[in-house]
Amino acid sequence: MNIISLLPSATEIVCELGLTDQLVGVTHECDFPIGVEQLPKVTRTLIPHDATSGEIDTMVRERLQTERALYSLDMPVVESLRPDLIVTQALCDVCAVAESEVNAAACSLPGQPRVVNLEPTSLSEMFDCIALVGEAANCSGRASALIESLRLRVQRVRERTTELQSRAGVQVPDMMLLEWIDPPFSAGHWSPELVRIAGGKECVGEAGERSVTTSWDRIREADPDVLFIACCGFNVARTLEDLPILRSYPGWSEMKCVREGRVYVVDGSAYFSRPGPRLVDSLEILANALHPQVHPLPSGLPAALQLTSEQLVAD
Missing domain, CATH: 3.40.50.1980 (Nitrogenase molybdenum iron protein domain)
Structure with a gap:
């Protein structure tokens, strides 16, 4: 074929x-x-x-x-x-x-x-897509095995998150997954679901909905504890070129995520934007950034880049 x-x-x-x-x-x-x-x-x-x-x-x-x-x-x-x-x-x-x-x-x-x-608009529908391709290519058995292995990895993350959140005093961080910088876009589709499984709460994007242009005022009002930048189609180096745009937005330096140094950048071309098997990689990278004490980074996956104070604050 x-x-x-x-x-x-x-x-x-x-x-x-x-x-x-x-x-x-x-x-x-x-x-x-x-x-x-x-x-x-x-x-x-x-x-x-x-x-x-x-x-x-x-x-x-x-x-x-x-x-x-x-x-x-x-x-x-x-x-x-x-x-x-x-x-x-x-x-x-x-x-x-x-x-x-x-x-x-x-x-x-x-x-x-x-x-x-x-x-696909969700993690489950991504698995359905794998099954659909497997059926069309006459390898449904291999597709089922792949889906099972990916679901197992997701379940392991989910179980660690559940155990963490059962502990007294553990807070679920509000976070935003930013899909574009100029203009800002909140991430929809499967991304808020990944945030929830990883142990966060998406405070701007809507699960199952399209990624949409979001006013900077809306983002400032949400004031997330964590900002995760995964620009669609951009690798880390290309995304970093747009940091001056972020720093130019009113109130940037006063946001909680900036003051506490919890702004991360990932390769949005490889992860989060592609609804294939690497959505599970995306989940594991995100979980490790949010809760490194309970979510180890699997071998071979790149850690999210945590921006330094020099990168976060304009000269």
Whole structure:
């Protein structure tokens, strides 16, 4: 079976299912596991590589108004790969090729390959997506085994959190998971659920809802104990470039999370933004940052970067 993936999380699901040798095409953003970036690219992006966060946000909003995606298929490449299965998504209106374009492309290809749409909004639905890909790729048994192993890891975190919160005097920290800086976006979908399992309370974002633009006044009023920055599509280094924007917001230095030095940055491209197996990695990274005394960081996972006082306070 020839499989084309049209989003990074799908690529990770396909590879975790042991189907790497059947993966023939990926997006320009697919970079995990190592090696998939060498596969033929079947998508193009309209976002300049040097665009600022504000410019990217403006482009996204303009495209939403015209119902045009920021990504498009490279049809000559797609045709040359002769796919039997195309894995895509209909969850985000701008972060992947438009569903209508994918369906039209599939209808025009010889044999009309099956198109599987992934639309998870929660951790449980991410597991359902793994099962769906497994069924489509004729490896339901492997999918069930993968789901079971991921659920076990989640359950271990949940049990440690429950035991911690049963202790007298233990407070559940209010926290915000920030998905974009310019303008600020609160994180929705599965992120508040991860926060709860990890031992925190998301005080701005709504579980199961879309990530949305959030006024800075709203964030200041929430005054979270912990701020966790996971900018969608940005690694740690790129996110740090936007710290001056955060520091310029009114009242930044007076926020509790800043005064107490509990602001963390993670690779939002690799974690939190991709609803695949690494959402469980994201949970473990978050739990370790919130409660390192009870949640050890699993071997091989990067710890969240805790910002220093010099990074938090403007010169």
